[in-house]
Amino acid sequence: MSATIELKDIHWLIDMVHSIDVGIVIIDKDFNVKVWNGFMENHSGFLTAHMMDKKITDVFTSIPEDWLQQKVKSVCLLKNKAFTTWEQRPYLFKFKSYRPITSNAEFMYQNVTFLPLTDIVGVVTQICMIVHDVTDVALSKQTSQKANAKLTRLSQTDTLTQLNNQGYWRERCASEFLIYKKSGRIASMILFDIDHFKIVNDTYGHTFGDEVLKGIADVIQDNSKKEDITGRFGGEEFTSLLIDTNLEGAKLIAERLRKAIEAIHFEFQGTVVKVTASFGIAQMTDSITDHEKLIEVANLGLYIAKNNGRNQIGVSEH
Numbered sequence: 080m081s082a083t084i085e086l087k088d089i090h091w092l093i094d095m096v097h098s099i100d101v102g103i104v105i106i107d108k109d110f111n112v113k114v115w116n117g118f119m120e121n122h123s124g125f126l127t128a129h130m131m132d133k134k135i136t137d138v139f140t141s142i143p144e145d146w147l148q149q150k151v152k153s154v155c156l157l158k159n160k161a162f163t164t165w166e167q168r169p170y171l172f173k174f175k176s177y178r179p180i181t182s183n184a185e186f187m188y189q190n191v192t193f194l195p196l197t198d199i200v201g202v203v204t205q206i207c208m209i210v211h212d213v214t215d216v217a218l219s220k221q222t223s224q225k226a227n228a229k230l231t232r233l234s235q236t237d238t239l240t241q242l243n244n245q246g247y248w249r250e251r252c253a254s255e256f257l258i259y260k261k262s263g264r265i266a267s268m269i270l271f272d273i274d275h276f277k278i279v280n281d282t283y284g285h286t287f288g289d290e291v292l293k294g295i296a297d298v299i300q301d302n303s304k305k306e307d308i309t310g311r312f313g314g315e316e317f318t319s320l321l322i323d324t325n326l327e328g329a330k331l332i333a334e335r336l337r338k339a340i341e342a343i344h345f346e347f348q349g350t351v352v353k354v355t356a357s358f359g360i361a362q363m364t365d366s367i368t369d370h371e372k373l374i375e376v377a378n379l380g381l382y383i384a385k386n387n388g389r390n391q392i393g394v395s396e397h
């Protein structure tokens with residue numbers, strides 16, 4: 080019986096490869112295209128006749144030649160499949176997303192499988208690339224990642240002032256303390272509290288009090304460096320952890336904040352309202368064993384400032 084396969088016997092197979100809803104590309108070891116199916120024709124706009132025997136990296140310059148070389152080499156050597164996912168490389172072939180109405184994707188995200196194809200004596204002579212359109216999966220994952228990041232940020236933020244809330248600030252302070260212990264990089268803490276804020280609330284109302292708190296938060300933001308960790312510590316208490324700053328530096332910055340707060344003119348129905356704040360500062364040192372102790376020492380400083388008449392900076396010898 081003859082083992083020869085005639086074209087008519089495998090016509091259905093060719094038909095299937097051409098019409099299947101994934102991209103099928105076969106290249107030889109020099110990257111020349113040997114098969115280019117209907118999916119690839121539809122999305123690239125290049126017909127098989129155009130692609131046949133062309134070097135794939137000459138037509139798709141977005142495919143890094145070195146990278147493809149590595150992939151092909153490992154597939155040939157190991158005679159095993161290799162993959163690339165959209166998370167490692169969003170696409171191999173830059174195709175426009177064909178769902179511009181229903182999705183925001185500018186291009187088609189792709190997962191690609193590389194298969195070794197052997198000849199009759201078992202030598203890998205060609206590589207088959209199977210291109211899966213995973214745009215929907217990629218977009219929904221990106222959307223949920225964005226939503227999660229937003230939720231995380233919300234859980235760390237004080238709603239009124241948009242500063243870090245106390246819980247998150249403490250977390251950051253604890254990690255900075257670990258950095259100090261490991262590498263010796265110091266940080267200093269400023270803790271301050273608005274003076275007689277109860278009187279502000281009682282005289283002008285809680286809503287106006289909130290405006291004052293927001294104004295104070297703006298002062299901290301305006302006077303902070305990107306790496307400073309600012310936060311609302313509670314009611315009318317604020318804080319800032321100054322990275323790589325010693326006690327002297329913290330004193331200068333606290334003084335700058337004190338003057339800036341003193342200078343703000345809040346306005347309530349045509350009346351100018353002014354507030355002051357009292358400050359406590361503390362620096363990470365070997366005698367301060369953890370972040371709780373740092374907060375405690377800054378708090379003692381604040382207590383001293385309040386006791387000495389407010390609108391000033393207090394430092395505890397602890």
Ligand SMILES: Nc1nc2c(ncn2[C@@H]2O[C@H](COP(=O)(O)OP(=O)(O)OP(=O)(O)O)[C@@H](O)[C@H]2O)c(=O)[nH]1
Nearest residue numbers: 272273274275276277278280285286288289314315
């Ligand atoms: N408007 C407003 N007030 C707040 C908020 N959180 C706390 N407070 C008020 O802050 C005031 C704090 O008062 P006290 O703890 O007595 O302190 P103080 O009047 O600032 O006095 P000293 O700190 O001793 O100078 C209270 O009236 C609280 O109601 C807030 O989110 N908004």
